[in-house]
Amino acid sequence: MKKNKILACAMATLAFSFGAPLCGTNIPFIGNVQVAEAFDWYTVGRYSIDPSSVWCSDNNNFGAGVTDTSTGEYFTATYQLVPVKKHVIDVMESKNSGSWVQIGTIDWNYMCSADVGKPETGGPLFRRIADLGARSLGYEKMF
Numbered sequence: 494m495k496k497n498k499i500l501a502c503a504m505a506t507l508a509f510s511f512g513a514p515l516c517g518t519n520i521p522f523i524g525n526v527q528v529a530e531a532f533d534w535y536t537v538g539r540y541s542i543d544p545s546s547v548w549c550s551d552n553n554n555f556g557a558g559v560t561d562t563s564t565g566e567y568f569t570a571t572y573q574l575v576p577v578k579k580h581v582i583d584v585m586e587s588k589n590s591g592s593w594v595q596i597g598t599i600d601w602n603y604m605c606s607a608d609v610g611k612p613e614t615g616g617p618l619f620r621r622i623a624d625l626g627a628r629s630l631g632y633e634k635m636f
Contacts, residue, residue: 537621539563549626584615606636
């Protein structure tokens, strides 16, 4: 049993030493130092977020202008978190002020913050815009 704990600690130390990302974020570590400069907050897959357009009115409403780099299309992505029941939130998205569409559900009964941004919880673009919106209010991240 003690041998397994020592092995687990050694593996965790190696992960941090070789640049493994911090749980719940995509910011890499080198040694024990976070390397935020190496991380591009404004690119998610084929999407490029316009830094000057990010907004957040509160922790339930936020958005940004986004360019799909594969097509050149520019659109606004607005998100709304709608409580459904205790610990369950629907993630709603509106593109270019169009109709609201549910793109995911966050169920805090079964998930942790690292699960937000997966396809079933709204996707990586939603997660990044949420975190950037929180940063515009002075917080490190939304989730």
